[in-house]
Amino acid sequence: MEAVFKALADPTRRQILNLLGSREMTAGDLAKHFEMTKPSMSHHFSVLKDADLIRFRREGQQIWYSVNTTVLQDVLSWAMDLLHPAENKEGETPCPGNITS
Amino acid sequence: MEAVFKALADPTRRQILNLLGSREMTAGDLAKHFEMTKPSMSHHFSVLKDADLIRFRREGQQIWYSVNTTVLQDVLSWAMDLLHPAENKEGETPCPGNITS
DNA sequence: TATCTAATTAGGAAACTGTCTAAATATAGC
DNA sequence: GCTATATTTAGACAGTTTCCTAATTAGATA
Numbered sequence: 001m002e003a004v005f006k007a008l009a010d011p012t013r014r015q016i017l018n019l020l021g022s023r024e025m026t027a028g029d030l031a032k033h034f035e036m037t038k039p040s041m042s043h044h045f046s047v048l049k050d051a052d053l054i055r056f057r058r059e060g061q062q063i064w065y066s067v068n069t070t071v072l073q074d075v076l077s078w079a080m081d082l083l084h085p086a087e088n089k090e091g092e093t094p095c096p097g098n099i100t101s
Numbered sequence: 102m103e104a105v106f107k108a109l110a111d112p113t114r115r116q117i118l119n120l121l122g123s124r125e126m127t128a129g130d131l132a133k134h135f136e137m138t139k140p141s142m143s144h145h146f147s148v149l150k151d152a153d154l155i156r157f158r159r160e161g162q163q164i165w166y167s168v169n170t171t172v173l174q175d176v177l178s179w180a181m182d183l184l185h186p187a188e189n190k191e192g193e194t195p196c197p198g199n200i201t202s
Numbered sequence: 203t204a205t206c207t208a209a210t211t212a213g214g215a216a217a218c219t220g221t222c223t224a225a226a227t228a229t230a231g232c
Numbered sequence: 233g234c235t236a237t238a239t240t241t242a243g244a245c246a247g248t249t250t251c252c253t254a255a256t257t258a259g260a261t262a
Contacts, residue, residue, distance in 0.1 A: 002112060009110035010250080011103055014179075021183045027209060040251055042210050047249095061208045061259050072180050078115075079177045082122045083170050111220080128239060141221050143240050148219095162229050162238045 001078065004071055007051035012036065013044050017067055020054065026062040102179065105172055108152035113137070114145050118168055121155060127163040 007013055016030055031041040045065065048054040053072070056065050108114055117131055132142040146166065149155040154173070157166050 001115075005106075005110050005115065006249095009106050012250090014102075014106065017183055028207095031209095036250095037252065038209070039211080039253080043250075046210085058209095058258085063209065067183065069184050072184055076177060076180045076184070079173050079180070082118055082168065083173055083177070107219095113220090129237095132239095137220095138222065139239070140223080140241080144220075147240085159228085159239095164239065 001074060003051040004053060004075060007047050007053055008075070010044065010047075012041075013048055016044060016048065016065075017053065020065055020067045024064050024066040026064055028062065030065065102175060104152040105154060105176060108148050108154055109176070111145065111148075113142075114149055117145060117149065117166075118154065121166055121168045125165050125167040127165055129163065131166065 008017075012034060015033070019025060019030060019033060027038075027041065027045060030045075031038050034041060045054070045056075049056065051071065052068055054065050055068050056063050058064075109118075113135060116134070120126060120131060120134060128139075128143065128146060131146075132139050135142060146155070146157075150157065152172065153169055155166050156169050157164050159165075
């Protein structure tokens with residue numbers, strides 16, 4: 001989760017995820033949405049890849065990026081546990097006889 | 102949201118939130134959980150306060166901190182919108198019989 | 203092979219972050 | 233006022249991050 005939260009700390013990277021939320025996009029298409037050089041964008045893709053927040057596949061000269069929803073669900077779980085302590089735990093024993101240290 | 106994600110990027114600050122998730126705590130009690138000087142801890146409290154992720158109140162010499170769940174719900178919403186685009190939007194017309202608590 | 207386009211890697215400057223020590227502020231109690 | 237405790241503020245410094253330009257890699261096409 002460390003790499004995930006570090007990746008989400010940058011507004012450009014969150015915007016990249018927002019764009020990828022609706023559809024798969026190429027590196028070039030994504031770059032067009034930002035006033036930043038392509039190498040800088042490439043750096044952000046790399047950070048998102050290292051955090052496993054995005055997936056990619058090459059198709060000819062282009063690279064298509066998409067969101068990896070699995071990791072986002074981990075973020076969701078973390079925030080939910082904070083909001084509802086002792087709830088939302090995977091494999092939790094249901095109420096009667098429930099013991100959570 | 103910028104300050105919020107920046108605040109969540111640090112593992113010490115996430116751990117502080119985890120500790121505060123179960124109960125209100127004083128600055129000193131929180132500091133005992135970390136191998137770090139009190140001024141360093143105070144800096145982290147300050148970052149969390151600026152992001153409005155925690156609330157505080159003075160009681161005598163001590164300052165009690167607690168989680169502000171409102172902001173955490175914003176984080177939750179952001180992540181959910183990414184997972185389910187066009188769903189979970191506030192003010193959305195509910196499906197017939199749909200109950201969202 | 204040579205050339206063009208798409209994208210990344212390399213290297214460096216400027217700004218930001220996390221941590222420390224020392225000093226300051228705030229409150230309680232004598 | 234003086235002292236002790238709890239906490240924050242100030243200033244410095246190493247490490248990290250973000251952005252740039254220049255160079256490189258990868259694939260398509262003639």
